[in-house]
Amino acid sequence: MPSSGNSYKVRLLLALLDQPVQTIDVEYGSDTLTQAKAETRLPFGKAPVLELDDGTLLPESNAILVWLGQGTRFVPKDALQQAQMLSWMFWEQNQHEGVIAVRAALLNYPHRKAQATPERLAELLTSGNGLLQIMDDHLRMRDWLVGDDASLADLCLYAYTHTAEARGGFDLAPFPALRDWLDRVAALPGYVAL
Template structure:
């Protein structure tokens, strides 16, 4: 059986748990939250080769790190990866954008507000800058979702899964106002209504 080392409060870990739930796949989950004995033990045992969660142990000698790489491996051969080559490339472009642009703003603002050890970094100027930049990124998603249900093609893909993780808590944890983004809000609702869906705390 696969074993997932997962940080419960992390969107990167959550996106993997969400895909596993939507696929109905069995796995063992080991929680390694910030500043816990479990995380220290995971580091000491070498269970986290990249030094962070999520990390997926495949049940043999193979270990896979980085959330979007894990998504891609889990999604291989499923409907979560488009068959068309260009659509697959579009999906990957959203996934690269999520890690390169979206996470570094949306997730960081939430982290500054949520984690005690990050609060000294949460200056009014930095929070304001992240809010402005984050709203611009949310607008990119809003524009892409106008008149369509999913980010790529006519069905949900890994692009939607990976971007949902930090976007769906942008308001509750990051202090963003999502009301100006109705297409984005409808997209969040569609994902939350999927069979097998689990929330961040699920």
């Protein structure tokens, strides 16, 4: 789904790993989305889904990242750092995405407009600033979310954070450590934009 941060995460990791993939776009309202649903190729009804060569379908963006990232520089060798990476990735799906990405969706997708009430947008702005603050606080003393190098935690949280201003209407000025971190991700060799 070209407009989706969850899909972009996977494209970004594949680009950083210089690994080719065949993609089928399933944007909202497209025939390909209707067809993918009819063929039950979206096990949880959502994109992205990774289809392996043997036909196995793997849903959930962050599970796809772990599958594709295993044994690469983006998964720490240390078991505790792996668990810390997963903490950020679960937090991203449980807290960050449900606020930062949802505010962007309400503001940008025509089919979500009805839910974009001033009260809901204000509530999401306040919660979202709290979440961005958690990231900024954590990044004040370190370059990457976990350990000394970029990991899947950074890639997964970059997806919806780097569009928080343009799409979500958040102001990142109060979060300088977060902004520097966004620049570091964008400088990774092989980086592709959304």
